[in-house]
Amino acid sequence: MRILSGIQPTGIMHLGNYLGAVRRWKDMQTKHECLFPVVDLHALTVPQNPKELRKATLNKVMELIASGLDPERCTLFVQSHVKEHTELAWILQTIAPLGELERMTQYKEKGKTQKSGVNAGLLTYPALMASDILLYQTDAVPVGKDQVQHLEFTRTMARKFNSTFGQTFKEPAALVSSEKEGAKIMSLVDPKKKMSKSDPNPKGRVSPFEDPEHIRRNIMGATTDAGKEIRYSPAKKPGVSNLLVLHSLMSGESIASIEKRFKGKGYAPFKRELAELAVSFSEPLRKKKRELERREAYIQELLKRGARKARSLAEPTIEEVRERVGLLS
Ligand code: TYM
Secondary structure (H helix, E strand, C coil), X not given: CEEECCECCCCCCCHHHHXXXXXXXXXXXXXXXXXXXXXXXXXXXXXXXXXXXXHHHHHHHHHHHHCCCCCCCCEEEEHHHCCHHHHHHHHHHCCCCHHHHHCCHHHHHHHHHCXXXXXXXXXXXXXXXXXXXXXXXXXXXXXXXXXXXXXXXXXXXXXXXXXXXXXXXXXXXXXXXXXXXXCCXXXXXXXXXXXXXXXXXXXXCCCCCCCHHHHHHHHHCCXXXXXXXXXXXXXXXXXXXXXXXXXXXXXXXXXXXXXXHCCCCCHHHHHHHHHHHHHHHHHHHHHHHHHHHCCHHHHHHHHHHHHHHHHHHHHHHHHHHHHHHCCCC
16 A cells, blocks of 8 residues: 655644654554655745744654654655645646635634734645645555545545546545544643644643653643543543543553543542653653754755655656646646
8 A cells, every 4th residue: 555644844743643643654654655745835824934944844854753754664755845746736726626625624723813814825725735645646644533624625636636637546545543542632721622733822732852841741731620530531521531542542551441540549640640651652752853853964865865756656647647637748
């Protein structure tokens, strides 16, 4: 199978990204042909500081390698280094129904929080994401639950292009795990919202790349629910349920077993254990990241190699697309 999944460069990688997506990518790279772009063009849909964006892109590559992606086993690259993404995105935009783009949850939500006017890129973002995927004849896309709607849109685009111009694209499958397996890690402050890089309140997220004090503080300060029972019930106890999922995913212990151990003990000891678990779980990632920070030339070199490989895989499809839509060769 060919697998592709992307991550935006801006903001620190949090446990939602890591447990919901990146950790699964790491397992997949040994079994499948994998492509993992850092999607810097997507980041431009909201205002960015150019210097900071370049730094964030390199930083995200380091976080990915520190998380276990092995550039010898997968193709790690920067989206904007492969210009075919933008070319295909434009062509897909010309067949993308405006109504569907306007209904996308992410567009509606980001549109609401943005201070000044929303740009056209925020609206057409799903066409760029569809191009990332379709360009490589991807079989499956491992993502968190928040990206499922974009994946549906990608499949719609593939079907529409194929029925208009003839069979060209594969229809990719979304690989989403269950919520207990991390498909949707919630905010530590407001457990009804997903943990998000763009949340203005940094206390809502926790990252394996932050220093231990930070990790401890955010976990100890996490919102819990009324009562003091440690019980998994996302509807009645969303805060505690989210912490139980985090614990189980990092420790490998079942939720039922954690509930049993903490029966009648209240929230504080549970949170303390979770905080220490998160610190020790993320220590190897932080250590690896520190090492990589000293090897920028190596990172630049592997990104060049990744882009060359990605381009060679993209070329046959973009050639076929050009021919199908009637562009002069
Ligand atoms: P991004 O950068 O927001 O997130 C990267 C991955 O992390 C997952 N994720 C979560 N999973 C569980 N719980 C959470 N709280 C949580 N927050 C984020 C996301 O689902 C994602 O898998 N549009 C995409 C990037 C993208 C892409 C692609 C993905 C661009 N092109 C092609 C797949 C294929 C995004 O903004 O992800």
